[in-house]
Amino acid sequence: MSESKKKNEWLEWVKALIIAILIAFFLKTFIFATSIVEGESMDPTLQNGERVIFNKIIYIIDEPERGDIVIIEKPYKNYVKRVIGLPGETIEINSGNLYINGEQYEQTFLDEDAQRQTGNFGPQKIPEGSYFVMGDNRAISKDSRNGLGFIEENEIIGRSEFVIFPFDQWTLTR
Template identity: 75%
Template structure:
């Protein structure tokens, strides 16, 4: 193999590596990213230490919907929570029952123990530019009821799509 051919081959490899890195950076910056679930506030849906992939572009094209598991960006920490009430809706919690605009809402994502430990809250109306979020482990969750407050749309940086770690729990988030 000639010296010129070797040099050309190295240049082709270098170009391929640079292109792969640029594509990965683009995807990581604008399309998908990962986040680690910290704490037990989303039990049993998501567990402490799980790593999730979240979709960053979905809310540029659409708005968060009730039931979405979202990543919320705050100055010193990201939070993983579930959207419960949408802008302009009124929310009230009586014991284990959730009411949205006066109608009982079935929380299919909760187990009975979490429902029983929800407590009372509201009624309160969600501002037009905000969302009301809660963790699935209601008894210990820091959420819109007790510390996070209403979540502005620009604080929601993505929708959780998949659990990717630990590998034996690889699944779509629900």
């Protein structure tokens, strides 16, 4: 192989590597990112230490929906929670039963024990531009009921799509 052919081949490899790095940087910055689940507030849906990939662009083109598992950015920590109430709705929890605008809502993502541990809350109207979120492990979750308050739309930085680590736990989170 001639010297110029070797040089061209190396140059092509370097270009391909730079393009791959730029694409990865673009995807991580604007489209997808990872977050580590800290604590047991989303148990059993998500476990402590699991790493999830979240979609950063979805809420630029759409709005959070009830049931979405979202990443919430606060000044010192990110939280992983489930959207329960939407802007303008009235939320009430009575004896573990969730009521949205006065109608009981079936929480299919919870088992009976978790639902019983939810306690009482409200009724309280969610301000426009804000959301009501809770963890699936209601007994210990820091959420809109106790500490986080209503979550403003700009604090929601993405929707959890699937678990990527540990590898034997690969699963969709929606």
